[in-house]
Amino acid sequence: MKKWTIIALIALVILILALRGIPYMINVYLNQNADTIVSNMITRTSGFENHHVSFGKIRLDYNYAGTYLDIEDIKIKPTEELRLEQASFDLHLSHAKITGFKWKNFLFNNTIAIDSANLKNLLIKSITPPIDSIYLENISEKKERKDYDLIAANHIILENFNLENKDLQSDSTRLTIEKLSVNAENFHFTKEDISNPNSLFGAGAIHGEIDEVSLHFDEFRQKVAIQELLFDTRNQGLSIGNFSVINKLDKFPYTQAFKLRKPWLQLKEGKMDIVGMNFESFLKKGIIEIDSLKISHIHLEVFNNKKIPEDMERRPAMVHEIFQTIQVPMAIRNTILNNGYLRVEEQPEKSTPKTAHLFFSNLNAQISELSNLENGLESNELSLKANALLMGKGKIDLALSYALDDSLGNFHLRGTLGQMALSEVNTMIEPEAKVSLKSGVIKRLDFNIYANDDDGHGEVIVRYDDLEIELLNEDYQKDNNILRKIGSFLASKVIIKSQNPKKNGALRKGPVYARRVKHKSMFNYWWQLIFSGLKSTVTGEELEELKAKELQKS
Incomplete structure (x- = not known):
């Protein structure tokens, strides 16, 4: 019995030494060959x-x-x-x-x-x-x-x-x-x-x-810069302290680098907060799913050089098509824009001493769910509500709804512009039309438009007083040329209605009709629709006349 006890003890010692020795020998080998x-x-x-x-x-x-x-x-x-x-x-x-x-x-x-x-x-x-x-x-x-x-x-x-x-x-x-x-x-x-x-x-x-x-x-030529990015899957949050899209070239060198017209864009000073991001879906499938996206203090500038020929084959996507063309699968349930700024600038086709521009400040917007996922939308209608100050003065309220499942791209555009002096928009009118709005005040402008990918109709009601225009000379300046004075007088008193409603209280409602120019952007289309109603208000044109003119263009 004693013999077997000794053997067991010896075996145990050998086992312990082996168990301790094996790691030692392995460590010696590993460290000698670690590199x-x-x-x-x-x-x-x-x-x-x-x-x-x-x-x-x-x-x-x-x-x-x-x-x-x-x-x-x-x-x-x-x-x-x-x-x-x-x-x-x-x-x-x-x-x-x-x-x-x-x-x-x-x-x-x-x-x-x-x-x-x-x-x-x-x-x-x-x-x-x-x-x-x-x-x-x-x-x-x-x-x-x-x-x-x-x-x-x-x-x-x-x-x-x-x-x-x-x-x-x-x-x-x-x-x-x-x-x-x-x-x-x-x-x-x-x-x-x-x-x-x-x-x-x-x-x-x-x-x-x-x-x-x-x-x-x-x-x-361009770069996206994101600074101060924080992310945490535990609270499904992501924030960006500053994001920008910087064009390394100035406006004219960039636009002149292309044979066909391409806009110069620059975005800066943006701040972003994301709530409810599905990180697992993004990391494993590349799908962006967000409950709420909030963008603040964004400053966007857009410049078009109209001296560069247009790309007539270009077919910009309308709202209902945009998210189907984005290759990244995404669903953003609520998008909020706070206190943004947008400047739109153009170089007219003819040489001018200065470019034309407008700006919108205090820009706020809320957009309903945006998605290109199959069965990703709770509703088949995209809804956008926005407000801003035109030239820092005129309050704009805009509401837009798009039927996303409609192949014709039907949408409803409505809104208002509050009181402002018409001379505020001379920064755009004078270089583009060689005409100055000498006087006039918009009391209120309302528009209500129904349209699709092809054409649109509706109504614009613009209440204004004391509208008077002045023709500019070849240098886009005001002068005392008698012929221009006569032309300005005839335009202001004969061709254009100087006020609406009239002194007798009759209110002129401007009919809207415009056909979409297929190679231009949807923003251009929205403006052409509204502009047709403004033009018919001051000229007295009727809907059938507008349709006939559009038909002649096509």
Whole structure:
């Protein structure tokens, strides 16, 4: 009995020594070959093919619960074997701490599974092909590569991530990310995420912040800049402290760079708050689902150079078509715009000493659900309500409703303009028409219009007093030329009604009729409809006359 007790004790000691010795021997092996092991784990993937990995200091500590890695000064650089058309990465990570690495999953399941990862000061400079060509790789080529089936972590902390991405063909900067910090739980990244262009990764919870993101587009002539971005899946919130769309060229150089007319746009000083965002749907499917989108203090400028020929083949989408043409699937249930500013500027076809412009300040709007998802809309009608100050003076109220399921694009446009001096709009009238509104006050303007993709009709009622116009000379200036004086008098007293209602109280209601010019925008169409009613009010034209003139144009 005593003999068997001694044997059992010896066996137990041997077992304990073995259990303690195996991790020791493994640690000796791992640390002697750490550079090669970790380097191969990285460069075996398709993204880092033909890249070299180096480390400043690396330590691995194995136990039965998993392996701990402490790595400093990680660098990944392209090698001479890099193909001309291949994406290249220049990466530097100052410090990485990884716990709970499971060798069983790595060796037998082609999976990297860890408990936690803490990554500090990651800088990536990449040069990649055009975005739309990245996923057009040959299937057989993909099979030869050894991407992991799954990369999973219970917890990830990334501090101070910076990215600069350039276009392989032009060497121009496409995307920059500055100072991204993120905290993710239950992170998982699969091989399917790599092959699916709509999928990024999955996470149980993720929150973080970014100082700035810049995306360059339009052959690098313009860029979108987003600053102070905060996101948190726990409360389904996302906010942007400042967003802008910057045109790197001035108005005339940009518009003159194209053979056919293209507007110059610039947007700045915008602030955005999103409530109720479905992050899971966005991260795994690329679908944007939002309960409420609020945009504040946006400043938008639009410039058109009418000296540039129009693109007669252009067919801008109407409201009911817009969300069907957007390739990103989306549903925004409520959109609110607060205190915006819009400036519309044009260079007339003829040379003028100055451009024509109008602006709308204190712009507020509310839009019902916007969606291009199948069965995504609770209602088949889009509703927009907006108000603003025209030239900072005249109060505008606008209501628009579109039947989104109507192939004819039927819509209803109605609104009012409050009292303002007509001379306020001379900044647009004088350069465009070589006419000045010498005097006159709009008391109130009402419009009620029904239209579709082809034409529209309705009614404009404009109450005004003391309308008088003045013809301008060749230099777009006022002068004492007797013929122009006579022309101004005849136009003001004979052709145009100087007031509405008349002195006897009779109120003239201007009929509306206009046909859509197919190559122009829907905003131009709205204006042409309203303008037809304004014109018929002051000239006395009837509906049939308006229709006859439109028919002659077509």
